[in-house]
Amino acid sequence: MVEKKPVVKPAKRKSSIGVWGWLCLIVFGSLICLAAVVVTFRMWDLMDQLAYYRRAEMQQKAEDRNRIAQKQAELEQIRIAAEQARQAKIADAVAFVNGEPITMTEIREMVADMPQLAELPFEKIYPNLIDMQINNRVVMQGAHAAGVADRPAIKKALRMAEEQIVGQTYLDELLADKVTEEEIQALYDEEVKNFRREEEIHARHILVKTEKEAKDLLVQLKAGADFAELADKKSLDENTSGGDLGYFTKGMMIPEFGDIVFDMKKGQLSNPIKTPFGWHVVLIEDKRLANPPSLEETRDDIKKAIMETKLPAILATERTKMNVEIVKPTLE
Numbered sequence: 001m002v003e004k005k006p007v008v009k010p011a012k013r014k015s016s017i018g019v020w021g022w023l024c025l026i027v028f029g030s031l032i033c034l035a036a037v038v039v040t041f042r043m044w045d046l047m048d049q050l051a052y053y054r055r056a057e058m059q060q061k062a063e064d065r066n067r068i069a070q071k072q073a074e075l076e077q078i079r080i081a082a083e084q085a086r087q088a089k090i091a092d093a094v095a096f097v098n099g100e101p102i103t104m105t106e107i108r109e110m111v112a113d114m115p116q117l118a119e120l121p122f123e124k125i126y127p128n129l130i131d132m133q134i135n136n137r138v139v140m141q142g143a144h145a146a147g148v149a150d151r152p153a154i155k156k157a158l159r160m161a162e163e164q165i166v167g168q169t170y171l172d173e174l175l176a177d178k179v180t181e182e183e184i185q186a187l188y189d190e191e192v193k194n195f196r197r198e199e200e201i202h203a204r205h206i207l208v209k210t211e212k213e214a215k216d217l218l219v220q221l222k223a224g225a226d227f228a229e230l231a232d233k234k235s236l237d238e239n240t241s242g243g244d245l246g247y248f249t250k251g252m253m254i255p256e257f258g259d260i261v262f263d264m265k266k267g268q269l270s271n272p273i274k275t276p277f278g279w280h281v282v283l284i285e286d287k288r289l290a291n292p293p294s295l296e297e298t299r300d301d302i303k304k305a306i307m308e309t310k311l312p313a314i315l316a317t318e319r320t321k322m323n324v325e326i327v328k329p330t331l332e
Contacts, residue, residue: 095130097137106133121241128238174314175307187302188295195292199250202286203261204228204243206235207278214272214279221269227283236278243283249290 093101107129111117117125148154204227208214217234221227231243250258256275261282264270270282295302 095134097134098141100137100141102130102133102137119246120239124238124241171311171314172307174318175310178310178314179303179306183306184299184302185295187306188298191298191302192292197289197291199262200247200288200290201261201264201284202247202288203245204231204283204285205237205240205245206231206243206281207237208234208281209236209278211272211274211279214281217281218269218272221281221283247286247288247290 089101089103092103092105094104094107095102107126110129110133111122111125117129143149149158206214206217206227208217213234217230220230228242228244231237232241235243237243250262252258253261254275257273257280260270260273261284264282264284266284266287268284270280270284273280273282
């Protein structure tokens, strides 16, 4: 018989990881899962930020487009307004200089700015006014073409003029409410009290070139011709209507004229009078003692006089508002 050998079963191998090993694996796996979660959330956060920035960029671009469109619309409105103003000036034009219009509005503004012109018939002085504006425009365009405005001396003069005008306007505004009606009335009453009543006359004249023409006019006037009608037809003085000079005092006329007419009587017709302007025939309409001007006529002048008396105090007050430092009080 064959002897049976006992079967020896291999012994079970014990795990080399152990409890701590498994614990480490679990912890490591958990960390990996946590990291995956953190990475996932971070990716979502980055995607949200990217989307936010994209939305912000799109919004900024939309706002930029809106601003550009708004600016373009404003520029178009300015262009349309400028074109309308240009067309209005062309429609109002009475003359052109190199295509630049001179308007009726400018002519009337010139008259408004010169009170001595406002008293004259507009239709009579109109041709002279156009001539004046044309000459002004021709000179200005020539000056700009020659670069006169770019010269240092001109720029300095313009700067000084601007400072003077702006400063004076500011002072006038400061002083305007410092003058009361009581002060104006009081100074006016004082001026009236001291007013010296001079003789003044109201006269008409006809101005011609030669003594012969003046003598011919006298013949016609003595024969019954209307003085005003004859003056409108024959007089070289285009600044009067019917030859009317209005009221004036002796000192307002040149001696050659004033010395003679102030010796005449109301209603008297003069012999030909020679002056540097030509030969005059004069009719005395009225003689009287001059009355003082009304308060309204002199209000502005009176107000300016009062303002000048208050100027030092105003300047002293203004200086206290500034940091004024004189570093060289004398030249010694």
